[in-house]
Amino acid sequence: MSAQPVPVGIIMGSQSDWPTMKEAADLLDTLGVAHEVRIVSAHRTPDRLWDYGKSAVDRGLQVIIAGAGGAAHLPGMMASKTRVPVIGVPVQTRALSGVDSLYSIVQMPRGFPVATMAIGAAGAANAALMAAGILALRDPELAARLDAWRAELSASIPDAPERD
Numbered sequence: 001m002s003a004q005p006v007p008v009g010i011i012m013g014s015q016s017d018w019p020t021m022k023e024a025a026d027l028l029d030t031l032g033v034a035h036e037v038r039i040v041s042a043h044r045t046p047d048r049l050w051d052y053g054k055s056a057v058d059r060g061l062q063v064i065i066a067g068a069g070g071a072a073h074l075p076g077m078m079a080s081k082t083r084v085p086v087i088g089v090p091v092q093t094r095a096l097s098g099v100d101s102l103y104s105i106v107q108m109p110r111g112f113p114v115a116t117m118a119i120g121a122a123g124a125a126n127a128a129l130m131a132a133g134i135l136a137l138r139d140p141e142l143a144a145r146l147d148a149w150r151a152e153l154s155a156s157i158p159d160a161p162e163r164d
């Protein structure tokens, strides 16, 4: 019996991105979505990026979440190497607050899209939810878990603010 392929790949440019990208991994765990986590850098490990992108379809990946900061070329380069949908997470930077990461990821040329999330932790969490939503299109059990997660979040929002 062959093992089920892992559907989601979370990649990041550096170990220093992990505190942000952990938000995506944790949420996928909560939703019961199998994933792998790797450090892949267009700048520092270009051969690793190439191999990852080249093998993505054959390995059964269905979504790639790519987080990077600064000159964040990783998501776009990955999108150029594989047709597996790439969700980009702009990691917040000290120098330019992550606006550099956002601009590096969002403005892709026609033909090679990256679905770009918000800067930082919220973007990483939303990347996981986006990936889960894509997979849920063909996985009714995951769809039910995602619906329940969304309903629980909605239910936790108070009708009115506490006034002090």
Ligand SMILES: Nc1c(C(=O)O)ncn1[C@@H]1O[C@H](COP(=O)(O)O)[C@@H](O)[C@H]1O
Pocket: 012, 013, 014, 015, 016, 017, 040, 041, 042, 043, 044, 067, 068, 069, 070, 071, 072, 073, 074, 075, 091
């Ligand atoms: N933007 C990229 C890429 C890439 O796009 O290929 N590779 C690393 N990096 C980013 O460099 C920042 C600083 O990395 P270090 O903390 O290792 O110096 C990280 O946010 C990483 O994503």
